[in-house]
Amino acid sequence: MEYIPKPIEALALELGxxxxxxxxxxxxxxxxxxxxxxxxxxxxxxxxxNANMKIRKCSxxxxxADDEKCFVCRDDRRDRSVICVVSKPKDIVAIEKTHEYNGVxxxxxxSISPVMGIGPDDIDIKGLxxxxxxxxxxxxxxxxxxxxxxxxxxxFRLINKKVKTVTRIAHGVPVGGNLEYTDEVTIIKALxxxxxx
Amino acid sequence: MEYIPKPIEALALELGxxxxxxxxxxxxxxxxxxxxxxxxxxxxxxxxxNANMKIRKCSxxxxxADDEKCFVCRDDRRDRSVICVVSKPKDIVAIEKTHEYNGVxxxxxxSISPVMGIGPDDIDIKGLxxxxxxxxxxxxxxxxxxxxxxxxxxxFRLINKKVKTVTRIAHGVPVGGNLEYTDEVTIIKALxxxxxx
Numbered sequence: 001m002e003y004i005p006k007p008i009e010a011l012a013l014e015l016g017x018x019x020x021x022x023x024x025x026x027x028x029x030x031x032x033x034x035x036x037x038x039x040x041x042x043x044x045x046x047x048x049x050n051a052n053m054k055i056r057k058c059s060x061x062x063x064x065a066d067d068e069k070c071f072v073c074r075d076d077r078r079d080r081s082v083i084c085v086v087s088k089p090k091d092i093v094a095i096e097k098t099h100e101y102n103g104v105x106x107x108x109x110x111s112i113s114p115v116m117g118i119g120p121d122d123i124d125i126k127g128l129x130x131x132x133x134x135x136x137x138x139x140x141x142x143x144x145x146x147x148x149x150x151x152x153x154x155x156f157r158l159i160n161k162k163v164k165t166v167t168r169i170a171h172g173v174p175v176g177g178n179l180e181y182t183d184e185v186t187i188i189k190a191l192x193x194x195x196x197x
Numbered sequence: 198m199e200y201i202p203k204p205i206e207a208l209a210l211e212l213g214x215x216x217x218x219x220x221x222x223x224x225x226x227x228x229x230x231x232x233x234x235x236x237x238x239x240x241x242x243x244x245x246x247n248a249n250m251k252i253r254k255c256s257x258x259x260x261x262a263d264d265e266k267c268f269v270c271r272d273d274r275r276d277r278s279v280i281c282v283v284s285k286p287k288d289i290v291a292i293e294k295t296h297e298y299n300g301v302x303x304x305x306x307x308s309i310s311p312v313m314g315i316g317p318d319d320i321d322i323k324g325l326x327x328x329x330x331x332x333x334x335x336x337x338x339x340x341x342x343x344x345x346x347x348x349x350x351x352x353f354r355l356i357n358k359k360v361k362t363v364t365r366i367a368h369g370v371p372v373g374g375n376l377e378y379t380d381e382v383t384i385i386k387a388l389x390x391x392x393x394x
Contacts, residue, residue, distance in 0.1 A: 003293040005263040011248040014241040019229055025217065031287055032216055033245055034252040034261060041249035044211040045242045048230055051208040052238035055231040064231060066202040090228055096200040 008034050060131075062107035062124055064089040072096075072104055079103045081136040085128060085155065087111050087143060095141065103139070106131065111147035112154055118147075120154055129159070137165040144171055205231050257328075259304035259321055261286040269293075269301055276300045278333040282325060282352065284308050284340060292338065300336070303328065308344035309351055317351055326356070334362040341368055 004012075008030045016026035033041055057063070058070035065071070072078055072092070082103030086092055092105050108123040132138075140155060142148035156166055171189035173182050182190075201209075205227045213223035230238055254260070255267035262268070269275055269289070279300030283289055289302050305320040329335075337352060339345035353363055368386035370379050379387075 002268055003290055005252055005261050005267075007244070007248040007251045007263055008261065011244040014237075014244045017237070017241075018226055020222065020225070028217070029215055030248060031261075034248045036249065038249060040211075040214070041245060044214075045246040045249075047204070047208040047211045048238060048245070049242040051204040051227060051231045052233065052235060052242075054204045055202055064202050064205065064228075066204055070202075071199055093200055 005034075058107075061105045062089075062109060062127065063092055063105060077102070081134060082139065083128070083131060083135055083137075084139040084141050085152075086141050087123075087148065087151070091141065091143075103137075108142070108151065111142055111145075111151045113147040113150075123151070125155060125158065128155070129162075132159060132162050135163055137167060138163050140166065140168045144169070202231075255304075258302045259286075259306060259324065260289055260302060274299070278331060279336065280325070280328060280332055280334075281336040281338050282349075283338050284320075284345065284348070288338065288340075300334075305339070305348065308339055308342075308348045310344040310347075320348070322352060322355065325352070326359075329356060329359050332360055334364060335360050337363065337365045341366070 004027075008027075011033060012023070012026040012030035015021055015029050016023050018026075021029070033044070054066050055064050056066075056068075058065040058073055059068050060073040061070060063070035063072060065073075067074070079102050083106050084095065084101060084103055085106045085108060086095070087108050087110060089107055092107070095101050095105075106124070106128045108125065108128075110118055110123045112118055112120055112123065128138075138155075138159060140152040142151045152168055156168075160166055170193055171186065172193055173179065173186060173190045179187065201224075205224075208230060209220070209223040209227035212218055212226050213220050215223075218226070230241070251263050252261050253263075253265075255262040255270055256265050257270040258267060260267035260269065262270075264271070276299050280303050281292065281298060281300055282303045282305060283292070284305050284307060286304055289304070292298050292302075303321075303325045305322065305325075307315055307320045309315055309317055309320065325335075335352075335356060337349040339348045349365055353365075357363055367390055368383065369390055370376065370383060370387045376384065
């Protein structure tokens with residue numbers, strides 16, 4: 001469109017490639033960025049460059065890190081006899097926010113999904129197998145969707161005899177949840193896994 | 198939060214300053230950008246820098262331009278005897294998309310809004326007054342909200358005797374609009390401005 005200045009159009013195109021930013025939002029943001037404070041625009045531009053260039057995989061667990069090891073693997077106080085297996089680095093953030101977990105992690109980098117063509121070799125199961133020495137418990141904290149369940153049961157069968165305890169995060173009605181709006185499968189799981197008071 | 202790598206946290210902070218991007222979206226985007234293709238991240242970073250640095254105000258009308266004059270003021274085929282007054286550069290894009298207008302524009306850079314502390318001197322009315330020689334018609338195309346109406350009537354009183362014709366864009370029910378869901382003031386305007394068939 002000739003009536004939009006080229007640099008703005010170019011920026012809108014790039015912004016539109018980001019998830020959850022549609023063409024209209026992208027154009028609105030591009031116009032906003034075009035006239036924003038020069039210093040702020042420079043900071044934003046550099047922040048994008050830095051975030052992309054400085055982030056690497058933790059050499060131990062696969063979490064995102066700004067150094068050779070991530071903040072968990074750098075921390076001597078963490079209990080290395082418990083490994084919590086997750087799909088994505090953001091899952092670690094969700095668990096860390098609880099301040100209830102003191103073990104270490106292993107990031108698979110995805111879930112097994114035949115539909116998407118992702119097999120066991122496409123996620124980092126091998127890395128997990130190499131870390132099992134001296135580990136007492138592996139907590140399988142992949143998502144509770146079909147792919148996450150498949151991944152958890154695949155890994156369970158693989159490591160069951162190599163580790164003392166292999167656990168899976170509990171299914172149930174979320175805290176603050178409403179039974180009326182909870183799906184049947186979740187209710188069945190919540191009943192199965194009921195605990196005595 | 199120590200469990201989010203610093204470069205990602207820094208980027209999320211900057212993204213969160215943009216309009217319509219909340220803290221959660223900002224964090225999701227930051228994680229996405231952190232692991233996206235290096236070349237794509239560089240392109241995005243540069244697009245932001247370029248859009249901000251290369252864009253300036255058209256020296257004639259105040260539209261956004263990537264040169265001294267904007268694409269309208271550069272175009273010899275545009276009718277310079279008609280000036281359409283708008284609040285923001287994006288309003289020009291909206292009008293240009295219709296392909297129905299062949300005059301030139303004047304961008305005020307805002308609307309008069311006592312509530313926000315924006316007076317007549319804070320928007321570019323002076324620039325408009327300087328451009329009235331040889332102009333047959335000024336179309337007041339500020340928004341149809343309170344501020345836009347106030348701005349239009351202020352300018353009308355100021356230039357009424359200096360220009361042959363001063364017009365205001367029509368109020369009415371939008372095309373495809375539903376009377377049931379149209380507010381009363383719009384319906385009153387639509388009735389007042391009814392045209393014979």
